[in-house]
Amino acid sequence: xxxxxxxxxxxxxxxxxxxxxxxxxxxxxxxxxxxxxxxxxxxxxxxxxxxxxxxxxxxxxxxxxxxxxxxxxxxxxxxxxxxxxxxxxxxxxxxxxxxxxxxxxxxxxxxxxxxxxxxxxxxxxxxxxxxxxxxxxxxxxxxxxxxxxxxxxxxxxxxxxxxxxxxxxxxxxxxxxxxxxxxxxxxxxxxxxxxxxxxxxxxxxxxxxxxxxxxxxxxxxxxxxxxxxxxxxxxxxxxxxxxxxxxxxxxxxxxxxxxxxxxxxxxxxxxxxxxxxxxxxxxxxxxxxxxxxxxxxxxxxxxxxxxxxxxxxxxxxxxxxxxxxxxxxxxxxxxxxxxxxxxxxxxxxxxxxxxxxxxxxxxxxxxxxxxxxxxxxxxxxxxxxxxxxxxxxxxxxxxxxxxxxxxxxxxxxxxxxxxxxxxxxxxxxx
Amino acid sequence: xxxxxxxxxxxxxxxxxxxxxxxxxxxxxxxxxxxxxxxxxxxxxxxxxxxxxxxxxxxxxxxxxxxxxxxxxxxxxxxxxxxxxxxxxxxxxxxxxxxx
Numbered sequence: 001x002x003x004x005x006x007x008x009x010x011x012x013x014x015x016x017x018x019x020x021x022x023x024x025x026x027x028x029x030x031x032x033x034x035x036x037x038x039x040x041x042x043x044x045x046x047x048x049x050x051x052x053x054x055x056x057x058x059x060x061x062x063x064x065x066x067x068x069x070x071x072x073x074x075x076x077x078x079x080x081x082x083x084x085x086x087x088x089x090x091x092x093x094x095x096x097x098x099x100x101x102x103x104x105x106x107x108x109x110x111x112x113x114x115x116x117x118x119x120x121x122x123x124x125x126x127x128x129x130x131x132x133x134x135x136x137x138x139x140x141x142x143x144x145x146x147x148x149x150x151x152x153x154x155x156x157x158x159x160x161x162x163x164x165x166x167x168x169x170x171x172x173x174x175x176x177x178x179x180x181x182x183x184x185x186x187x188x189x190x191x192x193x194x195x196x197x198x199x200x201x202x203x204x205x206x207x208x209x210x211x212x213x214x215x216x217x218x219x220x221x222x223x224x225x226x227x228x229x230x231x232x233x234x235x236x237x238x239x240x241x242x243x244x245x246x247x248x249x250x251x252x253x254x255x256x257x258x259x260x261x262x263x264x265x266x267x268x269x270x271x272x273x274x275x276x277x278x279x280x281x282x283x284x285x286x287x288x289x290x291x292x293x294x295x296x297x298x299x300x301x302x303x304x305x306x307x308x309x310x311x312x313x314x315x316x317x318x319x320x321x322x323x324x325x326x327x328x329x330x331x332x333x334x335x336x337x338x339x340x341x342x343x344x345x346x347x348x349x350x351x352x353x354x355x356x357x358x359x360x361x362x363x364x365x366x367x368x369x370x371x372x373x374x375x376x377x378x379x380x381x382x383x384x385x386x387x388x389x390x391x392x393x394x395x396x397x398x399x400x401x402x403x404x405x406x407x408x409x410x411x412x413x414x415x416x417x418x419x420x421x422x423x424x425x426x427x428x429x430x
Numbered sequence: 431x432x433x434x435x436x437x438x439x440x441x442x443x444x445x446x447x448x449x450x451x452x453x454x455x456x457x458x459x460x461x462x463x464x465x466x467x468x469x470x471x472x473x474x475x476x477x478x479x480x481x482x483x484x485x486x487x488x489x490x491x492x493x494x495x496x497x498x499x500x501x502x503x504x505x506x507x508x509x510x511x512x513x514x515x516x517x518x519x520x521x522x523x524x525x526x527x528x529x530x
Contacts, residue, residue, distance in 0.1 A: 400509065400510070400513030420467075423467065423476060424468070428467075
């Protein structure tokens with residue numbers, strides 16, 4: 001592998017006897033490359049960065065490594081739980097990315113060697129790169145809840161990585177008796193999709209109200225505040241009699257909501273200083289989180305369990321030539337959302353293209369736009385525009401963004417939520 | 431081959447391997463692509479969210495300025511438009527208006 005600046009100059013020099021037509025005919029695309037980029041992980045971050053690097057500069061070769069043939073989106077997976085759409089409708093394949101010239105390798109990365117600029121795959125292949133983009137999503141801190149582990153997720157689903165887990169939780173809800181209790185344990189910050197547990201509670205409440213009205217949802221939560229809280233609680237009051245004796249949703253917060261253990265046999269969560277046992281008919285444990293496994297093993301994480309990066313390029317602060325985007329990166333005050341991952345991916349793509357063209361990366365700009373459904377026809381949103389601050393951190397552009405107004409058009413926002421989903425999926429995988 | 435011809439070939443090749451051109455400058459594209467996740471790739475929306483495709487730069491710019499000032503009401507665009515300067519709005523309008 002040659003460095004781009006020298007390669008281009010040499011290449012141009014070598015063309016003194018060749019015309020453009022001859023060049024095309026003789027060398028084709030592979031004969032000249034501005035550089036090799038390998039992307040690990042085919043979620044919103046990885047798929048977007050792969051596609052946009054090719055869009056910004058088709059002379060860069062991009063290889064995306066992803067173990068699964070299809071991707072189930074976490075956005076809209078709560079809609080599946082409530083029966084608002086099918087699991088199949090939130091699964092997306094990678095075929096269209098190849099149309100943009102992205103090479104897809106279906107395999108798992110077992111090691112990254114930043115010094116050699118190589119990635120080793122489970123299948124035995126070794127990939128060289130000039131720039132590596134790691135977008136591995138999240139992993140769970142299994143050890144933080146006693147009794148919970150990867151081996152009990154069929155009984156106590158997390159459904160925080162969509163797909164099979166979404167189906168298990170949905171089946172348990174369908175099988176539950178009327179009069180049952182669904183317990184959701186909400187994780188501490190930071191975690192994937194801050195409003196997610198509360199959208200889930202809302203839509204499970206909708207399902208129960210429609211099919212099993214004697215049942216209820218209980219949220220156990222060590223946090224004392226949560227994303228879009230005033231909008232969710234207003235929606236719960238409007239739709240689910242929240243704060244009354246008949247409420248379909250109950251929120252146990254603060255120290256009392258701190259879940260320390262689960263009893264798998266009895267399907268119970270043990271929470272609070274008094275070790276109160278909350279018996280559940282369906283127990284959905286959303287565990288505390290950290291960056292995806294490959295980020296941990298490749299030395300991309302710090303003591304927090306997440307990945308520190310430079311926000312102009314999203315290059316790791318710990319490993320040169322390696323960029324980390326999406327949920328795995330430290331990105332406060334941006335939330336760990338699909339939209340944020342997509343926005344980071346585009347800034348990263350821009351920077352990678354600039355670096356491989358010997359240009360200085362430009363000033364970044366990001367958006368987060370996130371819709372939640374409180375009910376099928378009741379949408380709420382948060383929107384934020386972010387910029388780089390003087391210390392190299394991320395800040396919300398003063399005066400920008402915020403929540404939907406309380407008296408906003410929630411019906412129209414529910415329509416836009418669905419359109420948002422269609423468009424972000426198309427922007428990522430289309 | 432004389433040096434003029436060599437230069438001509440090199441210029442052709444440089445055009446051939448150059449990064450694709452776009453309008454609105456770096457700012458226009460950097461901001462513009464962040465809109466795509468809601469408005470669809472290249473601003474072509476498939477659902478209820480309006481497309482940016484087919485609008486002139488002037489239309490996009492005046493809409494964004496109206497959203498920002500509150501002159502035009504919206505469910506979400508007021509909150510987003512307040513995040514951008516006049517220059518950024520002009521650049522992003524230029525970027526979308528000239529996409530093919």
